[in-house]
């Protein structure tokens with residue numbers, strides 16, 4: 533009989549010990565939030581969706597080279613000397629058009645390695661972390677602001693400029709290859725008269741015959 537009550541007591545004590553954590557948390561404030569109606573404030577250096585400020589991008593490609601999964605695609609076109617692309621907000625001269633700047637965020641592993649080498653600090657991690665899509669194509673973010681027509685114009689201008697440069701270089705090389713002194717003209721002998729002989733004068737016209745004399749051709 534005594535054993536029976538002891539077993540009951542042990543059972544009650546064991547349950548109370550097992551429920552100790554549960555009881556403790558019943559009277560402490562909740563640590564969960566009502567997501568998505570309520571959202572946690574992210575730490576300042578949290579790594580989420582990338583953003584590129586194209587006004588400051590100089591097309592240096594350093595972010596793309598640093599990416600371990602090759603999810604950044606950049607295409608650039610050189611500007612010609614007659615075009616001024618301006619400065620970035622940190623004072624860096626822009627010399628390249630950037631007609632393509634795509635990030636395939638579906639491949640991105642949020643390592644942040646693309647952010648650190650950027651010389652103008654224009655590629656950044658934002659605090660946006662909800663960007664799921666039904667179509668994977670929508671996860672390719674296209675940041676370039678140039679239209680295809682503008683890109684084509686820039687390429688055509690560069691191509692004409694380079695062609696002119698090559699032609700100018702060829703002309704310059706040809707001019708260097710030509711003899712530097714022009715061939716001398718044959719010199720006149722030193723004892724030649726310095727004044728050129730005047731052309732022979734035409735014979736003087738015959739004097740008018742005096743009246744009454746026989747003029748040639750009037751006889752007969």
Ligand code: SF4
Pocket residue numbers: 582598599600601602603604635639640641642643644645646647
């Ligand atoms: S965060 Fe990492 S994986 Fe994502 S684009 Fe930048 S370098 Fe590439």
Ligand code: SF4
Pocket residue numbers: 584588589590591592593594595596606649650651652653654655
């Ligand atoms: S490193 Fe910065 S400036 Fe260079 S291409 Fe990338 S985003 Fe543009």
